[in-house]
Amino acid sequence: MTSTRIASPSDASEIAELLVAFNTEFEVPTPAAAVLADRLSTLLHSEDTFAILEGGPARGVALVTLRRNVWYSGRVALLDELYVKPEDRNHGIGSKLIQHLFSVAKERSLALIEINVDEGDIDAQRFYSRHHFSAADPDTHERAFYYYREFE
Secondary structure, rough: OOOHHHHHHHHHHHHHHHHHHHHHHHHOOOOOOHHHHHHHHOOOOOOOOOEEEEEOOEEEEEEEEEOOOOOOOOOOOEEEEEEEEEHHOOOOOOHHHHHHHHHHHHHHOOOOOEEOOOOHHHHHHHHHHHHOOOOEEEOOEOOOOOOOOOOO
């Protein structure tokens, strides 16, 4: 039986391989695994980024970044990526990763967890709804939208 754990900087290469597989599966451009591993190695040494792995070798990953926010006394987490290998899906791995994230959120007094989900990704929307994430503002009940602008 495998379990979830917080990744260390030495796990950067394994996490990078999972992230490349994720982007490749969904036909999204991605830097090479070596580039991501180098970035992850640096990021995972900070207090502002952590990853949760499931399995050994890893079958899934949750990558999280933290930030301060004027509206909350605690830090806000962005679930940057949640990925489970295709052959390991529908076995509760994603739920294990999310539950571990919730435990970390409590331990570190995080105030909020955010996640961006593509409009057409109905499976992900159902998954996050099942874990009590909301796509609507709790006060106004208006749908939430994600906008971004990249700078090169």
